[in-house]
Amino acid sequence: MTKTHAIELSGLTKRFGGVTAVDDVTFFVEPGEVFGFMGHNGAGKTTTLRMLLGLTPLTSGSARVLGREVGQETLEVRRTAGYLPAHYTLPPDMTARQFLQYVGAMFALPRDVITERAEALLRRFDLVRDADRALRGFSTGMAQKVGLAQALINEPRVLLLDEPTSGLDPLGRHELLELLRELARDRGVTVLFSSHILSDVEALCRHVAVLHRARLVAFGDVEELKDRHGARTMDDLYLALVRKEAA
Numbered sequence: 001m002t003k004t005h006a007i008e009l010s011g012l013t014k015r016f017g018g019v020t021a022v023d024d025v026t027f028f029v030e031p032g033e034v035f036g037f038m039g040h041n042g043a044g045k046t047t048t049l050r051m052l053l054g055l056t057p058l059t060s061g062s063a064r065v066l067g068r069e070v071g072q073e074t075l076e077v078r079r080t081a082g083y084l085p086a087h088y089t090l091p092p093d094m095t096a097r098q099f100l101q102y103v104g105a106m107f108a109l110p111r112d113v114i115t116e117r118a119e120a121l122l123r124r125f126d127l128v129r130d131a132d133r134a135l136r137g138f139s140t141g142m143a144q145k146v147g148l149a150q151a152l153i154n155e156p157r158v159l160l161l162d163e164p165t166s167g168l169d170p171l172g173r174h175e176l177l178e179l180l181r182e183l184a185r186d187r188g189v190t191v192l193f194s195s196h197i198l199s200d201v202e203a204l205c206r207h208v209a210v211l212h213r214a215r216l217v218a219f220g221d222v223e224e225l226k227d228r229h230g231a232r233t234m235d236d237l238y239l240a241l242v243r244k245e246a247a
């Protein structure tokens, strides 16, 4: 591997007692690309993302984000990364505006920078009208937008998103995918997102990694993988990979 990779995993392994959640996983993500991370329920995607942020300690192997070893330089990694967990619980009593300001303060950003970014994000996600409502009243899609906005408040160089389009309606999904494309193209942000929605991955990603029962079963260029497995679509590819493993 060269040091130009934005994210590198090498032999990454996590065991929870007797359960191996992630087993010897190696892949990399290029700077400024939107990379798709796929796998069935319980395949190990969330655990991998959490290890990349230092939220779950590694059992063995290593991982680097922008050249920084996640287990050792955890604070630096978190400072340059944005993260949207799969099941994000927002503080019910805060308003959207207060919450974005709170997350900005956790990054120790100056107050005027926080205000400027929070207002820009509220506009970007069409939340201005609801900015002063308590988060407990937010619909699933609105809450997901707030979750994404908080992941962007520190202007991350790397964005790790766990099933970001789940809960969004078709328009919200389309807008989110456009936003990810724009962040990568115009700002050079590296995006690693997990998804069960294969059409989203196909629409955005040139490169993907597929986990199956904790192990990496495919990594690389989507078109090359389709050719290799005789698949026409992403759905065909995914099914071919999973059936091969089950055989």
Ligand SMILES: Nc1ncnc2c1ncn2[C@@H]1O[C@H](COP(=O)(O)OP(=O)(O)OP(=O)(O)O)[C@@H](O)[C@H]1O
Binding pocket: 016, 019, 020, 021, 039, 040, 041, 042, 043, 044, 045, 046, 047, 048, 086
């Ligand atoms: N804290 C934990 N303690 C014990 N087992 C865990 C823990 N976290 C995850 N696991 C196990 O690790 C495996 C991988 O889980 P993980 O949440 O990473 O999968 P996933 O691919 O994100 O699944 P999904 O698509 O359903 O979100 C599962 O068997 C899960 O039960």
